Amino acid sequence: MKLHTPTKKLVAVLSVSALALTACGDDSSNGSGSGSAADGSGVPDADFNEQDRDNLKDGGTLTTAIGEISEQQNPFHADGTTYTSNVWSWYNPITTHYSPDGEWSADPNYILDVKEEEEDGKTKLTYEINEDATFNDGTPIDWRAWETTWKINNGKDEAFTPSSSDGYEQIESVEKGENDKEAVVTFERAYPWWQGLFGFIAHPELANPDNYNSYLKEVHPEWGAGPFKVEDVDFQNGNATFVRNEKWWGDTPKLEKRVMRQMETQAAINAFKNGEIDAVGAGSRSDYASVKDLPNTEIYVGRAPKNTLFLLNGESDILKDIKVREAFAKGLDREQLANIWYQGLPAKLENPGSFIFYPFQKDYEDNFESVAGYHPDEAKQILDEAGWKEDSDGIREKDGEKLKLRYVLVGESDLVKSSAQATQQMLKDIGIDIAIDVRPSSEFSKTLQSKNYDIFPMGFSSGDPFGVAYFGQTYRSDSQLNRSNTGTPELDEKITELQQLPTREEQIERGNELEKEALALYGIIPLNTALGVTAVKTGLANYGPMAFGDVPIENIGWVEE
Numbered sequence: 001m002k003l004h005t006p007t008k009k010l011v012a013v014l015s016v017s018a019l020a021l022t023a024c025g026d027d028s029s030n031g032s033g034s035g036s037a038a039d040g041s042g043v044p045d046a047d048f049n050e051q052d053r054d055n056l057k058d059g060g061t062l063t064t065a066i067g068e069i070s071e072q073q074n075p076f077h078a079d080g081t082t083y084t085s086n087v088w089s090w091y092n093p094i095t096t097h098y099s100p101d102g103e104w105s106a107d108p109n110y111i112l113d114v115k116e117e118e119e120d121g122k123t124k125l126t127y128e129i130n131e132d133a134t135f136n137d138g139t140p141i142d143w144r145a146w147e148t149t150w151k152i153n154n155g156k157d158e159a160f161t162p163s164s165s166d167g168y169e170q171i172e173s174v175e176k177g178e179n180d181k182e183a184v185v186t187f188e189r190a191y192p193w194w195q196g197l198f199g200f201i202a203h204p205e206l207a208n209p210d211n212y213n214s215y216l217k218e219v220h221p222e223w224g225a226g227p228f229k230v231e232d233v234d235f236q237n238g239n240a241t242f243v244r245n246e247k248w249w250g251d252t253p254k255l256e257k258r259v260m261r262q263m264e265t266q267a268a269i270n271a272f273k274n275g276e277i278d279a280v281g282a283g284s285r286s287d288y289a290s291v292k293d294l295p296n297t298e299i300y301v302g303r304a305p306k307n308t309l310f311l312l313n314g315e316s317d318i319l320k321d322i323k324v325r326e327a328f329a330k331g332l333d334r335e336q337l338a339n340i341w342y343q344g345l346p347a348k349l350e351n352p353g354s355f356i357f358y359p360f361q362k363d364y365e366d367n368f369e370s371v372a373g374y375h376p377d378e379a380k381q382i383l384d385e386a387g388w389k390e391d392s393d394g395i396r397e398k399d400g401e402k403l404k405l406r407y408v409l410v411g412e413s414d415l416v417k418s419s420a421q422a423t424q425q426m427l428k429d430i431g432i433d434i435a436i437d438v439r440p441s442s443e444f445s446k447t448l449q450s451k452n453y454d455i456f457p458m459g460f461s462s463g464d465p466f467g468v469a470y471f472g473q474t475y476r477s478d479s480q481l482n483r484s485n486t487g488t489p490e491l492d493e494k495i496t497e498l499q500q501l502p503t504r505e506e507q508i509e510r511g512n513e514l515e516k517e518a519l520a521l522y523g524i525i526p527l528n529t530a531l532g533v534t535a536v537k538t539g540l541a542n543y544g545p546m547a548f549g550d551v552p553i554e555n556i557g558w559v560e561e
Helices: 082-088 143-153 265-273 285-291 322-330 334-342 376-385 414-428 441-450 467-475 489-499 504-519
Strands: 019-023 061-066 096-098 104-106 111-119 122-129 171-176 182-187 228-234 239-244 257-262 279-281 297-312 396-398 404-410 433-439 455-462 524-537
Touching (some): 061 082, 061 265, 061 279, 122 143, 143 182, 265 279, 265 285, 279 285, 285 297, 285 414, 285 524, 322 376, 334 414, 334 524, 414 433, 414 455, 441 455, 467 489, 489 504
Parallel strands (some): 061 257, 404 433, 404 455
Antiparallel strands (some): 096 104, 111 122, 122 182, 171 182, 239 257, 279 524, 297 455
16 A cells, blocks of 8 residues: 655644543644534634745744643653643654544655555555654664554553553564565554554664653653754743754754743633733633734634543542442533533534544444433432432432532633533532532643542543544553543453454444443543634644644744745
8 A cells, every 4th residue: 555645734743542631621732713503514624824835934933832741751651641742742753644634644754655465364564664764862763663662552561551552452563674664564463443553653762661661750852853852841840842953854844943831721821912822722712702803813713633521530439339420421411511611612513422433523423322411310310229318408418428529620721610610510400519629730640640539521632533443542441541440341352352353344333332331331421522722823824723633843834924
């Protein structure tokens, strides 16, 4: 199979895995804009100032906000988040890309060709690697980088804690081809989602567990490669700065410098209004109202491949009982929450019912509605049967204990707070007391890792369109991404069988069937699909909402005046 190279260079930066974790309501890099129908049918996949490189000036700085400069800076690690990947992608190789609608391509700066074959029922890939591709320390980017990426992600060595082993665990071998610049990847069986792998590649030094685990409050510029290099990453003050990499062999980046600053949502909006940053997410009513009429500002609207969700901690004292989790899900009016999320914005999207596809993808089915939906009377009955009886104050009680849950949220977004307060009221109506605990955005990773919550609103952000390929990452009981601590050995076995089906069509059909069973564990509850709203300074090109797509970072810049 010959690789496809897009003519307009409209491609997506991959996450290391299909799903990455973000704070709820984090809009630092996504957008939305002009009007559309109530179901979102008028929202385009991509909306931004698309410009050829020749129309951009040489130089300039792009400064934006980021939710946190995460302590863990290795995106292959289970503790890595979307914020980790955001930093990583500005100084490390990104080898494969997608258009906004999910069309795959390879970056010719790294991969010249991919040949796909089937031998004895096994998928075999041969990657031809660019001769010029080299890590910053002088190590050639060759088949060893593919081998290392496979070994640290396949889950077979306990010295590594991968974010996701999906796909990599089905690889039988990674070997040298006719020369070092040819990597031959052979799977154990037919694997239809191979295009979702090796988007990020690892320096061979990461095969050493000590190096793999050394990214805690540390970055390794020497093991990076690409158009930019690290100038400074300041974990204490929350800043990351990248400058042009003199060792880059491709097109010279149009930007001279790229800066990320850790900021709360409101601080980011204020910084944009004051001219301190060049672009900002404006996905809430107040944020959108603050920026939509600013001079020298463009507002862009597009799709964002991110679902907001409730994470219910199946290991907490009360939520260990699946009946309480089920009652919570059925007592939740998601339509009311959607009205809060989209109020004051130029479009409203339908509520999502799946974590394997988005409503704008053709294979999407609403699998959540079939197992939950808004049924408050049924929720009350479930709690009655579980022994939680309504007390005089309306809050249920069992064995002298009140039915009280801790709702932990991070950030100062008015949108997130309004959603929390609405949830608090609707759950009170069925007898559940919700205590809201607000923490700063900088504690997102810490909170997630600590499991110190009952309810945690957050987001799943996708790096590619192949959601079924990562079914295990989302729902397997031992998955590092499944922070709900729910799952069963029986479901794990079914997931393994799903992943061994030989064709995409068979996996999609079975995936939609199996997701109903997974969602019926009530560990994760889909709330809404992100509507991207991005405000940018006039003149900024190739930056904005693009669904699965993105522009190569060397082609982001400022239009010639």
